[in-house]
Amino acid sequence: MKKKNLLAIGMVFVLSLTLILSGCGNGSSSSDSSSSSENSSSSSASLSGKITIGGSTALQPLAAQAAKEFMEKNPDVQIEVQGGGSGTGLSEAQAGNFDIGMSDVFAESKSNIDAKSLKDYQVAVVGMTAAVNPKAGVKNLSKEDLQKVFTGKVKNWKEVGGKDQKITLVNRPDGSGTRATFDQFALDNKTPAEGITQDSTNTVKKIISETPGAVGYMALSYFTANDTSVTKLSIDGVEATDDNVASGEFPVWAYEHMYTKGEPSKLVKAFLDFMMSDAVQTKDVPAQGYLSVKNMKVQRDAEGKQTDK
Amino acid sequence: MKIGKMVTDAAPASGGKSKLINEKGLFSQLTDRTSESRGKLLIYGSALLMIVAVTAITLFLSIQGLRAFVVDHLNFWTFITGTEWFPDRAENPSFGAFPFIFGSMAVTFLAALIATPIAIGTAIFMAEIAKKWGAKVMQPVIEILVGIPSVVYGLIGLSIVVPFMRQHFGGSGFNLITGAIVVGIMILPTVASIAADSIRAVPDSLRQASYAIGATKWQTIWRVVIPAAGSSLLTAIILGMSRAFGEALAVQMVIGNARNIPASILDPSATLTTIITLSMGHTTTGSVLNDALWSLGLILLLISYVFIVIIRFLGRRGEKR
Numbered sequence: 062m063k064k065k066n067l068l069a070i071g072m073v074f075v076l077s078l079t080l081i082l083s084g085c086g087n088g089s090s091s092s093d094s095s096s097s098s099e100n101s102s103s104s105s106a107s108l109s110g111k112i113t114i115g116g117s118t119a120l121q122p123l124a125a126q127a128a129k130e131f132m133e134k135n136p137d138v139q140i141e142v143q144g145g146g147s148g149t150g151l152s153e154a155q156a157g158n159f160d161i162g163m164s165d166v167f168a169e170s171k172s173n174i175d176a177k178s179l180k181d182y183q184v185a186v187v188g189m190t191a192a193v194n195p196k197a198g199v200k201n202l203s204k205e206d207l208q209k210v211f212t213g214k215v216k217n218w219k220e221v222g223g224k225d226q227k228i229t230l231v232n233r234p235d236g237s238g239t240r241a242t243f244d245q246f247a248l249d250n251k252t253p254a255e256g257i258t259q260d261s262t263n264t265v266k267k268i269i270s271e272t273p274g275a276v277g278y279m280a281l282s283y284f285t286a287n288d289t290s291v292t293k294l295s296i297d298g299v300e301a302t303d304d305n306v307a308s309g310e311f312p313v314w315a316y317e318h319m320y321t322k323g324e325p326s327k328l329v330k331a332f333l334d335f336m337m338s339d340a341v342q343t344k345d346v347p348a349q350g351y352l353s354v355k356n357m358k359v360q361r362d363a364e365g366k367q368t369d370k
Numbered sequence: 371m372k373i374g375k376m377v378t379d380a381a382p383a384s385g386g387k388s389k390l391i392n393e394k395g396l397f398s399q400l401t402d403r404t405s406e407s408r409g410k411l412l413i414y415g416s417a418l419l420m421i422v423a424v425t426a427i428t429l430f431l432s433i434q435g436l437r438a439f440v441v442d443h444l445n446f447w448t449f450i451t452g453t454e455w456f457p458d459r460a461e462n463p464s465f466g467a468f469p470f471i472f473g474s475m476a477v478t479f480l481a482a483l484i485a486t487p488i489a490i491g492t493a494i495f496m497a498e499i500a501k502k503w504g505a506k507v508m509q510p511v512i513e514i515l516v517g518i519p520s521v522v523y524g525l526i527g528l529s530i531v532v533p534f535m536r537q538h539f540g541g542s543g544f545n546l547i548t549g550a551i552v553v554g555i556m557i558l559p560t561v562a563s564i565a566a567d568s569i570r571a572v573p574d575s576l577r578q579a580s581y582a583i584g585a586t587k588w589q590t591i592w593r594v595v596i597p598a599a600g601s602s603l604l605t606a607i608i609l610g611m612s613r614a615f616g617e618a619l620a621v622q623m624v625i626g627n628a629r630n631i632p633a634s635i636l637d638p639s640a641t642l643t644t645i646i647t648l649s650m651g652h653t654t655t656g657s658v659l660n661d662a663l664w665s666l667g668l669i670l671l672l673i674s675y676v677f678i679v680i681i682r683f684l685g686r687r688g689e690k691r
Contacts, residue, residue, distance in 0.1 A: 118651075146651020148660070156655070171654045229542045234627070234645075235458045236652030236659060252459055257544050257638050258627035260648050264528075271533065272542045 109137030110328045116143075116150015116163035117238060119262075119280065120317045123185060123349045124163060127341050131332055138328065147238045154179060154320045160329050162320045165238020169363035176363070179320040184336045185351035188281040188314040189239060190301035191247070191294040192266065196273040198224035201295040207247060210276060213254030218274060230256025231268050231277030242315040243278045245365055247296065266291060278313075281306070282350020303352050309359030309367060316361070317351065428671065435668025438465070438661040449665065455629045455645075457659040465662050467642075469631045471669065473546070474615060474641040476632075477625070480550030481614040485558045486607050490596075492558075493565035493606075498591055504566070515559035524620035527552035532624055539636055544626030547635040552624050553617055557610035564609060568602030569595060601684045608684070612677040616670065618643035642666045 114124050121144050128140035145153070147164040151174050154162025165187075168176040191207060193199055197218040202210070209215040210228055218226045232253055233240035237260065244250060259265050262279045269275045270290035281301055284293040293301055296311070305311040319336065321329060335341060342353040360370050438444045444465055452466020492512070496504030531551055536543030572595050580590040596603070618641075626638025627648060646663050653660035 144651075146653075148653040148655075148657070149651050152655040171657065173657045174654050234648035234652060236649055238652070241458075252456065255628045255630045256626075257542055258629070258640070258648065264623070267528075268542070268544070272536065275542065 107137060108135045108328055108331055111139045111141070112160045112329055112332055113158070114140065114142045114161040114163060114319075115145050115153055115159045117147045117165045117317065118144040119165055119187065119238065120163040120185070120319075123317070123345060123351060124161075124319075124336075126345050126349065127336055128332075130340070130345070131335050135331075138332075140332065146236075148236055151179070151320060154322055157322055160321065160325070161333070164318045164320060165315060166241050167316075167318065167363040168320060170241065179322060180324065182319040182321070182333050182336070183316040183354050184319050184333075185317040185346050186306065186314055186354055186357055187317055187351050188301060188303065188306035188311060189243060189278055190281065190284075190296065190311075190313055191243075191276055191278045192269050192284070192291040193294050194269050194273055194275045195289060195292050196224065197226050197228075197276065197292070199294065200292060201298055204247070204249075204297050207294075207296060208249065208251055211248055211253045212251050226274040229272055229275040230254060231265050231275055232256050232258045233265075233278075234258055234260050238315065239278065239280070243313060246313045246315075247278070280350065303347075307352060307356045307358055309357075309369070312367075314352075316354070431664070431668050431671050434661070434664035436665075438658065438665040442658045442661055444658070444662065444665075449662075450669070453631060457662060463658070465658075467662075467666055467669070469629055470640050470642045470645050470666065472631055473625070473639040474643070474670075474673075476546055476635075476639065477549050477553055477621060477641055478611050478615045480547065480635070481554040481557060482607055482611045484550060484554030485561055485610060489558050489561035489606070489610070490565055490603065492562040493569055494591055494596075496562075497566045497569035498587075498595060509563070509566075512559045512563050516563065520556060520617055520620040523552055523556045524623035527620060527624040535636075541636055542626065542638065544624060544638050545636045546625065546632050546639040549621045549625035549639070549641075550635075552620050553614045556617065556620060557614050560613055561606050561610035564606035565599075565603050568599045568606060571602065572598045601687050605681050605684050608677055608681050612674055612681075615677065616643065616674060618647045622647055642670050646670075 112128075114128065121142060125142045128142050132138055132140055143159075147166055148171065150159065150162035150164045151168055151171055152162075153159040155174055155178060162179075168174045168179050168181065191202075199218060199222060202221060206215070206221040210221060211230065213230075215221055216228055218224055218228060230253065232255075233243075239262075244253065257268060257275075259268060262283055265277045265279055266283055269277050276294075281293075281303065284291065284301075295301060296313070299305055299311050301311050301313070306314045319333060321333070324330075325333060337354075342355055346353045358370055359367050361367050438449070439446050449465055449467055450471065451468050452464060453468050454464040454466045455469065456464050492508070496508045496512075500508075527548065531548050532543040534543075535541075535545065535548050576594050576598055577590055580594045585593070621641055622644040625640065625644060627640045627644050628638035629640050629645070632639040646666055649659065650663055653663065
């Protein structure tokens with residue numbers, strides 16, 4: 062009898078689990094979002110409630126760090142930081158499922174996102190450059206040569222002043238913010254030739270460091286001072302440093318965006334203010350390998366036009 | 371024994387109670403532990419849920435997958451035969467998924483080619499040659515291999531197979547055959563354990579008859595046991611192939627994900643699954659690329675249905691014989 066009973070309980074459990082799971086399948090976070098705005102409307106001085114942040118995996122570590130500090134200051138606030146990719150961040154922010162959608166690219170660049178319905182907070186700047194395997198023997202390329210390398214017009218490093226070594230391209234997938242930025246500002250919107258494609262920067266770095274003649278691109282934070290496994294490429298003689306990005310001399314950089322749907326709620330606004338505060342901008346932002354927006358001497362609009370600040 | 375007693379004990383009791391239950395009404399029918407209808411409800415419910423799930427997935431994927439053609443007006447024919455996949459290109463973006471369909475097929479068949487001889491050999495060893503040791507040692511080992519998550523196979527591929535290929539065959543090491551080797555190793559235990567089961571299912575009378583007319587052990591295995599297990603061995607291989615076909619993570623880590631048709635097995639390539647996992651997160655819901663990725667998913671589902679149909683067909687042929 063007991064056995065039967067257990068079996069019955071087990072089956073009920075499995076059934077309910079399936080129901081719950083199938084319920085969740087629709088929207089990745091539809092269940093979390095409903096609670097967020099309601100709780101935050103309590104008028105007491107201390108903040109409480111829940112914020113759901115999601116999207117760009119490049120911005121995720123910074124957002125997670127800031128969220129952790131914000132929660133320490135405001136114990137009643139719960140912040141959930143998810144990944145998912147820039148596209149997911151924008152879509153879900155527009156749909157209202159994320160309170161904040163993180164993106165590596167301007168919402169304007171995605172054709173089916175209504176950029177006017179989203180409010181843009183540029184929380185950090187990320188510089189990037191080409192990474193080359195040390196065996197290629199190049200440290201600097203003119204922009205023209207770099208484009209020749211990436212469009213496949215040049216197949217061997219010796220043609221652009223390097224050693225006799227075949228070029229292997231390492232690309233990023235379509236729609237990736239890193240790829241979009243590199244294509245736009247380093248390749249001047251030329252379509253790169255086919256090569257290996259990987260999404261994760263760590264994998265890209267591993268491939269470049271292990272494959273003779275490999276070249277790819279990644280954020281500046283992944284080049285560390287004593288790391289000789291990959292060569293950080295200068296473009297047109299300008300070294301890819303934070304200072305050169307800030308002054309606008311080095312062209313390949315992008316904003317990291319946080320988008321809210323319309324005006325943010327009080328709680329979300331408080332968090333975004335915290336993101337822009339000195340506590341985050343002077344400490345966490347450089348620690349995570351980004352540049353603070355406040356240090357930038359130039360600014361850019363959604364079309365990529367650069368102007369002095 | 372114990373169970374038998376329980377059943378006989380329970381039978382008259384439930385027979386007596388069932389009248390009572392009918393009088394008690396619907397609610398107690400569901401709460402009473404000896405109730406017949408409660409069990410029925412649970413079982414029927416599970417079956418129904420399963421059917422609903424399959425139908426819902428198929429429907430959902432069809433609706434999403436057809437959006438690319440209905441809403442975004444991509445041409446279905448150029449979608450599956452086109453060889454250029456440049457969805458992000460500013461002027462005339464093109465969606466040609468043929469390289470990925472080709473890549474998926476190539477990885478699947480190469481993986482089956484690599485895995486089958488080893489898997490069948492292992493199965494024969496387990497089921498015919500070292501029966502006791504096979505059941506005690508090999509079976510659990512193979513079950514452990516089945517349980518290893520695919521990301522681990524991918525990592526092993528990335529840190530061992532890729533450098534090996536690079537050193538011995540040149541290039542970057544990320545290519546079609548590396549993907550096929552990794553997936554081949556991955557499906558090996560699945561194929562081996564199903565093949566071993568089908569060899570065990572061959573009736574002993576066949577083996578005894580073979581020995582009786584003077585056949586050696588090898589002749590018996592080769593001429594009698596394998597042909598007798600024939601169609602179920604094929605089922606094992608095709609099950610393995612369908613697993614290889616759907617594998618995304620391990621393949622993505624080692625195949626290189628280049629979106630043109632590989633000129634040789636030493637060129638990087640991409641599969642339907644790797645393109646979906648690479649690009650999905652970067653796309654916004656409802657964009658053309660997002661819809662096109664759903665269409666790739668629909669193609670995947672349709673091809674895996676084909677695999678299932680083949681398995682059913684082989685199973686039925688096996689039964690007839």
